[in-house]
Amino acid sequence: MAEILVLVEHVDGVPKKVTNELLTLACRLGEPSAVWIGDGADAALDKLGEYGAQRVYASVDPELSRYAIAPKAEVLASLVAERGPAAVLLASTAEGKEVAGRLAVKTKSGVITDAVGVSPDLIADQSVFGGSVFVTSRVSTGTPIFTVRPNSVPPEPSSTSPTLEAVTVTLPEAAKTARVLDRVVENTGARPELAEAAIVVSGGRGVGGPEGFGVVEALADALGAAVGASRAATDAGWYPHQNQVGQTGKTVSPQLYVALGISGAIQHRAGMQTSKTIVAVNKDPEAPIFELVDFGVVGDLHAVAPALTQEVQARKG
Amino acid sequence: MKIVVCVKQVPDTWAEKRLAPADSTVDRESVDGVINELDEYAIEEALRIKESAGGADSTVTVLTMGPEKATESIRKALSMGADAAVHLLDDALHGSDALQTSYALAQALGTLEWDLVVLGSESTDARMSVLPAMLAERLGVSQLTFARKVEVAGSNGSTTVRIERLTEAGYDVIEGSTPAVISVVEKINEPRYPSFKGIMAAKKKPLTTLTIADAGIESGGVGLAAASTAVTGFTEAPPRSAGTIVNDEGEGGRKLAEFLAAKKFV
Ligand SMILES: Cc1cc2nc3c(=O)[nH]c(=O)nc-3n(C[C@H](O)[C@H](O)[C@H](O)COP(=O)(O)OP(=O)(O)OC[C@H]3O[C@@H](n4cnc5c(N)ncnc54)[C@H](O)[C@@H]3O)c2cc1C
Ligand SMILES: Nc1ncnc2c1ncn2[C@@H]1O[C@H](COP(=O)(O)O)[C@@H](O)[C@H]1O
16 A cells, blocks of 8 residues: 655653544545654654554754755655655645645645545545635645645544664755744643634623633633634734634634624624534624624623533533 | 835635635635735834934835736825835736745745845635745845834844734744845734825826736746645535524523523533
8 A cells, every 4th residue: 555654743752632533534535654754753663552653763853943844845746756655645734835835845845734634546535715715625746745734534543563763864055044032832731722622702802801712711611612802802912822823823613613702894794704513702792703603692702601601611611 | 225015915804705616716806805914914013113213215105016906005105104115016926826826926025125024924715824934034134024013223234123013922032134125013013094185195106016027936836837836625614503692681691591501612
């Protein structure tokens, strides 16, 4: 069976949920090989095996993490040349897309971003123009490269015992032109990660201020959800920018999206329109967000959201 | 400092976008075109870098690849304050995908003098966010992308560029030197509005049109027929069925909870 390369995203030595999703998808397309950049691959072998990785290529050279983006594309390009995989899968995050873009140029291959599925004959599904059009497409040149949206494929365990192979690459000078001086991690707490969460509760300008996000967080915690925010809320400094949902924030596609005090501007919709179920609370019956909702409440979020939180807690017992 | 800003004309944000049934490319004829919003931030940042670098030889040039209509966006960029524009315009380019667009833009950049290329981090129609990275790879220069802050320091050929790159977890501080490719996010600045004077002045600014031959682009390397990806089919999604809207009269929270319970979210 043909080999499928999957670029692993990991935090503190643990593969992210999106990696499990990509490995699950890769199992349907061929034999998944995980590509691990950085330390900790040996300790994560079992985890990667749980989702079907047959091989793990590990590139541990600390030099790779001193530069942004380009080194990852170099590692993948060398594996593409050596192994001739049938496809390469990456997460459709800002970084995943950029690595994919550089890899596409390096290997003279077509790249499809934001796929929500890939069939065994390597046809990708995309939902474009804010979910109004479904497109199927394929790569016709080189090694197909796909970036796949988090939350598109439910991860399915399939136990394998992957082998570990070390990979070394010598970085060309051009890959060493963007030095990473610092990586600042801003605390996002214990809540699920936005792009990966099954439920997202977002607050906008209607929340009224930083304290107002307490209402949003309380509902999120009752539902086991991640917290999102509109640009109006992040720009005002009420909530961290990493939580921004929208065109220039994160694209989320959860099972349930709850919009509190968000008008539903086109740039916000761009990041949440493909959510399976959408509900909103807004005091303005004319707010455009209501065009999208499955269920909407016209009212003050400061009354409705706490009542909802209480109901949810009561039902959970 | 010589700066080139890549600007794309996209279908109006509010327009209903569609694919042309004949060749599955974005239908650019039936809708109004606007400058890609994020590219206005790119223009603004370029103008600020130019202004702080000073010097009579500092310039901002707009580079656009797109159909005839795209001159509207070029005019807007010039009226904001860019000095000159280059329009890569050739029917052979129609239907080019990201890989080919990056090739064509890299070739066009080859005809220009530049220290920095500034782009938006995403176009509202393609939404790929790959072009800046592809260009940096092709040009073999620093990739400084998804910047919410750009600092340019030094002069005389040894200029350092330091950015804050937004990441999933926070931000990275990344440094490179010119020549470099920068992409910006909307946090970076507030784009200026063209002034009346700017609009008048734009009419007299130089606009050069390049054909693919002028830019040394091979005709087999661009366009729909040679694209590295192909659309195999598309369908319009059924419109979302209208949802239930209730007015809160003290029961809104409970009604919403009931809806969520019926959907098995609680
Ligand atoms: C280049 C660019 C990129 C952008 N990217 C993004 C992006 O990624 N994400 C994003 O979100 N936006 C983005 N925007 C901004 C977008 O255009 C809107 O300005 C923004 O989404 C508005 O946020 P909001 O809905 O919270 O605020 P508003 O539009 O001010 O809406 C607030 C809503 O809250 C309601 N409200 C007020 N008080 C209450 C209350 N007590 N109870 C209930 N409801 C209440 C009001 O009726 C109103 O509908 C971008 C804009 C540009 C130009
Ligand atoms: N046809 C084009 N002409 C000029 N610049 C472009 C073109 N297409 C994309 N760009 C630039 O590349 C950025 C990212 O686009 P994309 O990768 O398509 O999301 C845009 O914000 C523009 O700055």
